[in-house]
Each structure stands twice: as structure tokens, then as C-alpha cells.
Amino acid sequence: MPTERVREDIRTFLTSRRARITPQQAGLPDFGGRRQVSGLRRSEVAQLAAISVEYYTRLERGNVGGVSEEILDALVGALHLDDVERAHLAALFRAANAPHRAAERDGGASHVRDSVQQVLDAMTGAVAFVRNAHLDVLATNRLARVLYEEALDTGEQPPNLARFVFLDPRARRFYRDWDGIAHDAVGSLRAESARTPGNTELADLVDDLATLSPEFAKGWDAHDVEYYRSGRQRFHHPAVGDLDLDYDALEIPADPGLTIVTYTLASTSPYAPAFRALRHHTATVTRP
Template sequence: MPADAVRADIRRFLTSRRARITPQQAGLPDFGGRRQVSGLRRSEVAQLASISVEYYTRLERGNVGGVSEEILDSLATALQLDDVERAHLAALIRAANAPHRSTDRDGGTSHVRDSLHQILDAMTGAAAFVRNAHLDVLTTNQLARALYEEALDTDDHPPNLARFVFLDPRSRHFYRDWDGIAHDAVGSLRTEAARTPGNTDLADLIDELATHSDEFAMRWDAHDVEYYRSGQQRFHHPAVGDIDLDYDALEIPADPGLTIVTYTLSPTSAYADVFRRLQEHIAAPEPTNPGTRTQSRL
């Protein structure tokens, strides 16, 4: 991502964050009358952050050279940023101040070590897959193949969950909380885009999604960021029906950019019978020669 594009992202992010906060929410007096801007004025953000209006204006224009941790903390407090948003702003500032360099692999690795395959295969009571930061699904265990059979039914190699969410109409039936998963997908990609601004593969994916999905383009322009870490996902599986599963996204320190995503069921869940039917839905695995195993295994 060119330096001017990073500065534009900083401007849009800061503008969007102050636009969502009212003076009342910020604890500022409301003197009535018609306001010319939605949310906070620049002068109000500067006041809350204890910096000059001129300095905040320069920051909002993307001129962030020399920004200290103290200033970053002050901005995060003034704009009521959560931990994810603060980390995102910090990543944008680092990107703006770093020499521009292009890479087409950062965060989009497709290599999965054999030991990770073995870990997934050992998870017989959980659906699990490995994805990279581009949301490519690189390898799955049997239960994840059964759960995600529609998302994996694609000519793309490896399959990409963002493409499934925004470009495949089946996703709106598969995810019962489609709006939530769409928000998380866009937020995850925007977080990664700030972390690796020279990532041309990711830029191509974002351009593809924005070109072919108005929904993605609208959400991308909102500049929301998200970490997909843990929670509950509500599915409608075409063969077994509705099922709610707990998910955890486990980053792999030895393989930066790779994450194991697991879906499990509480022993007291009302969906125990559905989960059992999903396990019965697993197709018999094809024999695999470990020496010639493909990375996707899909």
C-alpha cells in the first residue's frame, strides 16, 4: 500500500471514529444549536486528548511522524477506541512511518506443517481448520469438512471464507448471523491490511471483493476493525439443520499468520443430537500418503 494510501486510511479511520461519538458521550457540555458535523469536532477531540487543534488536524491528515505512545493513548481515550481499534491505529501509524515495501506473501502463507495436520486429525470431537490472515482455509479435519462443506465446495484453491461470505449466496443461509460474520470478516481483513500495508495479494483480494460485492464495499468504507477470537457461531447446515457451536481462534506462534479455528459443543447444549448427526455426516476419508499430502487436504 503506497504511503499516501496509508495516510488516507488514517484520515478516514480517525474521521469515522470521531463521527460516532456525541459530545454527551464524551462528557462535553452541549450548548444547543445546530452542529455542522456529526459526532465530535476536531477541536473537541483535541481538547479531550490534551493536544492542540493544529496538531490533531495534522494527525487526521495522516501526518503522523513522531507520534509517541502517550499521544496514541490520549487519542485512544478521546476517541473511545477499544483495544482492537487502538492496535489498528498503531499499526497504521507504523505503516505510515515505515519505508514502503511490497510483498505478496506476508500473512498469506499457504504452508502447513505436518504436525499441524496431525493436531487437527487428533481433534475428533471438534471441527477444526487452519486458516491464514487472508481467510484462506488451508487444511481441515473431517468434522470441519462436514460442517463447512458448502464453503469448501469451490474452484478456488485454497477456499477463501471472505469470498464465500460475500460472493456465494449460500453463505446467507449457512450463517444464521450473516451480518455478524460479515462484520468480523471485513474487520479481520482491514486489521491485516494495516499490519501488512505492502501485501499485494491481500490488496488484490480486497479489490476483488469490493468490485463484486456492494455489501463488502460499504462495510470496508466503514473502517471497522475486528479480531475473530472466541464466541458462538450460529449455523444452518444443509444436511443436519440449525446448530450453535462455540468457536476459538488460536494463533500459532511458530507459524506467524496461521490460526487454528475450532468449533466445539457444550455437553449440555440443546444441539447435541444435531452435532451427533453432523458427525455421522462425515464422508469416509480417502487414503492419504503422508509423503504426498497436499497442503489444502480438501
């Protein structure tokens, strides 16, 4: 595992988190004068976490051997990290302390069991597909093939949603909140890179996207992390028009790294006619 890369990720993540917090937000007194850094100083983070400046400096340099849960929680409080960011920082600490250990799971898994495909096919009233942690789409039901027809229309197999978002101009029309889905895609890949730091396939994907998309590169450098779990996504389908659908991401315990993503329509949604039209289109679509 590239230990130096993990240490650099720890350094940039911690510095980016303290740069976004002002002393006022942290509840520290403002003595006026000109500050040389944006956000909090190292000494202020150390004060808030109740550790020495020397120790915090070591942590920020990636020297995190023997870090306890108490220290982790102290950093979480000092830097105002949310649950996703806490999990990300903990994953980085684990990776730095176990450079010899293989990745705990195969985030780039590519095999979908027949029984999982049958589950997808049984979901006739919902959009459903299986993706891995690299955002490759590995299996779909009929409604998913209709909704995502442009994203699946690619010469590369399996189709990758991050490549579609950042490299295909059709994505900016398809996702009505393109900025939001772009942020979530980068954050999801950033979180996965900490969980599987030795994953060369993921590293190659990130390098390609950063080279070909300035927006991806900017988002990657921001070190924001996201878990794609539930919410609402706003689409514009070329055949049926606008659709607002509720999504849920359901991990498959028997297949580490694989997730079933479903999109459903709220019972009172004004987009019911468009969703009915989408279902009518399924008769013309076959499984790839």
C-alpha cells in the same frame, strides 16, 4: 509500501471514529445551535486529548511522525477506542512511519506443516481448520470438511471464507447470523490491511470483493476492525440442521499468519443430536 494509501486510511479511520461520538457521550457541554458536522469536531477531539487543534489536524491528515505512546493513548481515550481499534491505529502509525520496511509477517501464508495437519486430524471431537489472515482455508479435519462442505465447494483453491460469505448465496443460509459474520470478515481483513499494508494479494482480494459485493464495499468503507478470537457461531447445515458452536481462534507462533480455528459444542447444548449427526457424516468425507 503505498504511503499515501496508509495516510488516507489514518484520515478515514480517525474521522469515522470521531463521527460516531456525540458531545454528550464525550462529556462535553452542549451549547445548542446547529452543528456542521456529525459527531465531534476536530477541536473537540483535540481538547479531549489535551493536544493542540493544529497537531490533531496533522495527525488526521496522516502526518504521524514521532507519535508517542502517550499521544496514542490520549487519542484512544478521546475517541473511545476499544483494544482492537487501538491496535489498528497503532499499526497504521507504524506503517506510515516505516514505508520502506517489508511486511512484518506473511498474512497470506499458504503452507501448513505436516505436524499441524496431524494436530487437526487428532481433534476427532471438534471442528478444526487452519486459515491464514486472508481467510483462506488451508487445512481441515474431517468434521470441518463436513461442516464447511459448501464453503469448500469452490473452483478456487484455496477456498476463501470472505469470498464465500459475500459472493456465494448459500452463505446466507449456512450462517444464521449472516450480518454478524459479514461484519467480522470485513473487520478482520481491514485489521490485517493495517498490519501488512504492502500486501498486494490482500489488496487484490479486497478490490475484488468491493467490486462484486456492495455489502462488502459498504462494510469496508465503515473502517470497523475486528479480531476473530472467540465466541459462538450459529450455523444451518444442509444435512443436520441448526447448530450453535463455540469457536476459538488459536494463532500458531511457529507459523506467523496462520491460525487454527476450532468449533466445539457446550456440554449442555440442545444441539447435541445435530452434532452427533454431523460426526456420523464424517465417514463419507475424505480429505481434499
